[in-house]
Amino acid sequence: MQLFLQKGYKAVSYENITRKTRLSKGAIYHYFPSKQDLLVQTFEFLLEAARQRDTAALVAEVRDIPSFKRMYLRMKARQLKSFYSRLNQKQLQFNKVLFFIEAINEYHRLGEIVADLLRQEVDFLRRCMEELKKHRLIPAGKDPESLAQGLFWMLDGAENMLYIRKSRDQARDYLALYKKTLDLFFNLI
Amino acid sequence: MQLFLQKGYKAVSYENITRKTRLSKGAIYHYFPSKQDLLVQTFEFLLEAARQRDTAALVAEVRDIPSFKRMYLRMKARQLKSFYSRLNQKQLQFNKVLFFIEAINEYHRLGEIVADLLRQEVDFLRRCMEELKKHRLIPAGKDPESLAQGLFWMLDGAENMLYIRKSRDQARDYLALYKKTLDLFFNLI
Amino acid sequence: MQLFLQKGYKAVSYENITRKTRLSKGAIYHYFPSKQDLLVQTFEFLLEAARQRDTAALVAEVRDIPSFKRMYLRMKARQLKSFYSRLNQKQLQFNKVLFFIEAINEYHRLGEIVADLLRQEVDFLRRCMEELKKHRLIPAGKDPESLAQGLFWMLDGAENMLYIRKSRDQARDYLALYKKTLDLFFNLI
Amino acid sequence: MQLFLQKGYKAVSYENITRKTRLSKGAIYHYFPSKQDLLVQTFEFLLEAARQRDTAALVAEVRDIPSFKRMYLRMKARQLKSFYSRLNQKQLQFNKVLFFIEAINEYHRLGEIVADLLRQEVDFLRRCMEELKKHRLIPAGKDPESLAQGLFWMLDGAENMLYIRKSRDQARDYLALYKKTLDLFFNLI
DNA sequence: AATGAATGAGCGTTCATTCAT
DNA sequence: AATGAATGAACGCTCATTCAT
Numbered sequence: 128m129q130l131f132l133q134k135g136y137k138a139v140s141y142e143n144i145t146r147k148t149r150l151s152k153g154a155i156y157h158y159f160p161s162k163q164d165l166l167v168q169t170f171e172f173l174l175e176a177a178r179q180r181d182t183a184a185l186v187a188e189v190r191d192i193p194s195f196k197r198m199y200l201r202m203k204a205r206q207l208k209s210f211y212s213r214l215n216q217k218q219l220q221f222n223k224v225l226f227f228i229e230a231i232n233e234y235h236r237l238g239e240i241v242a243d244l245l246r247q248e249v250d251f252l253r254r255c256m257e258e259l260k261k262h263r264l265i266p267a268g269k270d271p272e273s274l275a276q277g278l279f280w281m282l283d284g285a286e287n288m289l290y291i292r293k294s295r296d297q298a299r300d301y302l303a304l305y306k307k308t309l310d311l312f313f314n315l316i
Numbered sequence: 317m318q319l320f321l322q323k324g325y326k327a328v329s330y331e332n333i334t335r336k337t338r339l340s341k342g343a344i345y346h347y348f349p350s351k352q353d354l355l356v357q358t359f360e361f362l363l364e365a366a367r368q369r370d371t372a373a374l375v376a377e378v379r380d381i382p383s384f385k386r387m388y389l390r391m392k393a394r395q396l397k398s399f400y401s402r403l404n405q406k407q408l409q410f411n412k413v414l415f416f417i418e419a420i421n422e423y424h425r426l427g428e429i430v431a432d433l434l435r436q437e438v439d440f441l442r443r444c445m446e447e448l449k450k451h452r453l454i455p456a457g458k459d460p461e462s463l464a465q466g467l468f469w470m471l472d473g474a475e476n477m478l479y480i481r482k483s484r485d486q487a488r489d490y491l492a493l494y495k496k497t498l499d500l501f502f503n504l505i
Numbered sequence: 506m507q508l509f510l511q512k513g514y515k516a517v518s519y520e521n522i523t524r525k526t527r528l529s530k531g532a533i534y535h536y537f538p539s540k541q542d543l544l545v546q547t548f549e550f551l552l553e554a555a556r557q558r559d560t561a562a563l564v565a566e567v568r569d570i571p572s573f574k575r576m577y578l579r580m581k582a583r584q585l586k587s588f589y590s591r592l593n594q595k596q597l598q599f600n601k602v603l604f605f606i607e608a609i610n611e612y613h614r615l616g617e618i619v620a621d622l623l624r625q626e627v628d629f630l631r632r633c634m635e636e637l638k639k640h641r642l643i644p645a646g647k648d649p650e651s652l653a654q655g656l657f658w659m660l661d662g663a664e665n666m667l668y669i670r671k672s673r674d675q676a677r678d679y680l681a682l683y684k685k686t687l688d689l690f691f692n693l694i
Numbered sequence: 695m696q697l698f699l700q701k702g703y704k705a706v707s708y709e710n711i712t713r714k715t716r717l718s719k720g721a722i723y724h725y726f727p728s729k730q731d732l733l734v735q736t737f738e739f740l741l742e743a744a745r746q747r748d749t750a751a752l753v754a755e756v757r758d759i760p761s762f763k764r765m766y767l768r769m770k771a772r773q774l775k776s777f778y779s780r781l782n783q784k785q786l787q788f789n790k791v792l793f794f795i796e797a798i799n800e801y802h803r804l805g806e807i808v809a810d811l812l813r814q815e816v817d818f819l820r821r822c823m824e825e826l827k828k829h830r831l832i833p834a835g836k837d838p839e840s841l842a843q844g845l846f847w848m849l850d851g852a853e854n855m856l857y858i859r860k861s862r863d864q865a866r867d868y869l870a871l872y873k874k875t876l877d878l879f880f881n882l883i
Numbered sequence: 884a885a886t887g888a889a890t891g892a893g894c895g896t897t898c899a900t901t902c903a904t
Numbered sequence: 905a906a907t908g909a910a911t912g913a914a915c916g917c918t919c920a921t922t923c924a925t
Binding site: 513515516600602603606607610623646647651652654655657658659660661662663665666668686689690692693694 | 702704705789791792795796799812836840841843844846847848849850851852854855857875878879881882883
């Protein structure tokens with residue numbers, strides 16, 4: 128997992144894996160029938176970290192913009208923590224985008240899983256926006272759907288920048304970036 | 317170039333290249349000392365398509381929001397045209413993100429070039445926003461810097477979605493998507 | 506046994522064997538110290554099916570050509586039955602020649618055992634021919650030794666063809682082929 | 695070719711080939727895209743040695759049994775010479791049967807080619823028998839078809855024995871064996 | 884300028900075998 | 905008696921690169 132995230136799927140060889148795990152090739156093949164299988168299981172295991180449960184409860188917390196921001200950042204912090212605990216590391220210099228693209232290239236079903244997850248994310252944001260609208264915290268004439276879409280794209284685009292800047296302490300950066308983007312978003316609308 | 321964009325850097329072999337170019341390996345090595353050099357030259361040649369000149373003239377065209385949208389889309393259309401003409405193709409099913417990441421991984425200086433280009437893009441948007449502000453077309457209290465940043469992230473995040481959906485006619489899709497994102501943005505603010 | 510006959514020695518892996526036997530590798534190694542030993546024991550067990558007893562009694566049955574043919578085909582039918590009962594199968598699509606060659610290549614003593622068996626087979630045919638000669642059923646001037654050798658080669662050559670044609674119901678085919686060859690032989694002489 | 699005939703297809707590794715040819719793996723892959731292709735080309739090249747031309751002229755030589763025997767042995771001698779010249783060797787301890795079975799297992803079309811060749815062989819013998827019959831050198835009531843079939847099986851079966859005895863000087867043995875079988879055959883009928 | 888034969892390190896994978904439990 | 909985790913050599917194959925011509 129650590130190797131895949133650091134170097135991408137293709138660039139990881141069994142030689143790398145055996146050195147890192149201190150196991151022989153045969154031992155790894157004993158548990159994973161192929162490199163692709165290794166990827167798929169890794170991918171799905173990591174994706175679990177991003178899966179949200181109790182979104183209804185989270186949406187219900189939204190009373191005003193500050194409460195929404197707090198809730199959203201808390202949720203993201205929890206996801207990050209789960210992600211790093213699955214990695215068994217406090218932090219890791221990695222390239223999520225490369226890993227995702229190679230994973231989807233290698234095994235197309237993973238693309239559908241990701242697309243699904245993203246749809247759920249937008250949907251969740253839409254429900255939050257509706258909640259804010261109920262409390263009249265969003266200017267009239269702006270529909271929750273568009274707001275959710277716009278915020279989502281903004282968050283996604285912001286995150287992209289991280290991989291170009293390659294910062295060292297990504298865990299903190301993520302949250303700081305999310306916060307900055309939320310602030311910016313609510314300043315815009 | 318076409319091969320790199322379609323399959324990514326690593327996945328392209330000299331065998332692929334010789335078949336496509338109908339040249340021998342030796343001939344290619346005669347002009348490009350290594351595969352990395354082939355990548356760098358390709359990358360920089362393509363990046364030229366995204367380089368904007370006369371941004372001052374473009375910014376000067378901005379009088380109101382519709383004029384800004386028209387100008388921006390025209391500029392993007394020109395970039396796309398230039399991009400495809402460099403490719404010597406009308407369109408190409410490709411994966412820009414994979415190509416960029418692999419290119420930057422392979423040769424870090426390319427990352428700085430891209431980062432530079434992106435900064436110029438945000439800067440350009442900022443100047444457009446200032447222009448709109450001058451004409452009082454943007455609500456008071458929203459600073460051009462943030463607006464530019466937000467719009468840029470939104471555009472970038474929106475574009476990302478394209479690679480998951482893998483649309484066939486990307487040239488048209490790009491412009492449609494940019495238009496949609498601009499509309500959405502001005503609806504939000 | 507079934508696997509060796511179907512796929513040949515080399516092509517059978519312990520993975521194949523554990524799946525078929527539902528035993529663990531360790532269990533198989535507990536009884537057979539190596540793959541070669543597995544082969545040798547299998548081979549010798551199968552060869553037992555071809556071993557004839559009471560050849561004297563069989564030869565004594567020969568009174569005329571029809572009685573010889575009947576006796577010979579009965580004997581072969583019994584061998585086939587014994588062979589399939591050792592296999593615990595009614596029939597099996599297999600390649601005897603590949604199995605024999607690989608077995609002999611792997612462990613040369615098996616070659617001597619087979620050669621011995623074949624010599625006994627020719628010898629048995631020779632004694633039958635002598636019996637027929639006693640009853641003056643064979644033209645004068647044809648010695649039993651040559652007749653036996655000729656018939657044996659004919660039977661062997663005929664059998665060879667089976668592996669190229671790869672018939673489904675080999676058990677029946679064998680007997681039909683033996684019968685056809687015997688008829689042809691006695692028509693020739 | 696030499697390696698395949700000596701050890702069989704499966705047992706030959708690229709390591710063997712590179713040592714024998716003093717070429718690198720890459721050089722071999724430069725000319726043969728796969729091991730299977732190496733086999734098929736070898737097989738077809740060797741099979742060419744067995745292909746008979748001018749069978750009509752050969753059949754026309756048949757006037758009596760001695761002339762048939764001479765012609766047949768001359769033809770076989772020429773085939774053997776062609777075979778060894780293709781091998782670039784005077785003689786080679788080899789296992790034709792293993793090579794043939796593995797070749798056919800690996801690429802089924804080779805089986806059809808061999809079956810075709812064998813059919814032509816029987817057909818050639820049948821025409822020779824008809825010629826002998828015309829000269830009344832074959833007892834009445836024995837049809838050329840059966841005689842050809844019987845002789846063919848006998849030759850084939852006789853040849854089989856060679857691989858078990860593994861004689862050193864196979865080239866001479868072949869011809870001696872063919873001669874012995876022909877003599878035996880004409881003694882029988 | 885251009886060819887393509889040749890190299891050899893490295894890849895993912897299979898395999899018979901060992902051994903602690 | 906029986907398990908299955910672990911090994912490491914060997915396999916067929918791909919690749920960027922070199923170089924004599």
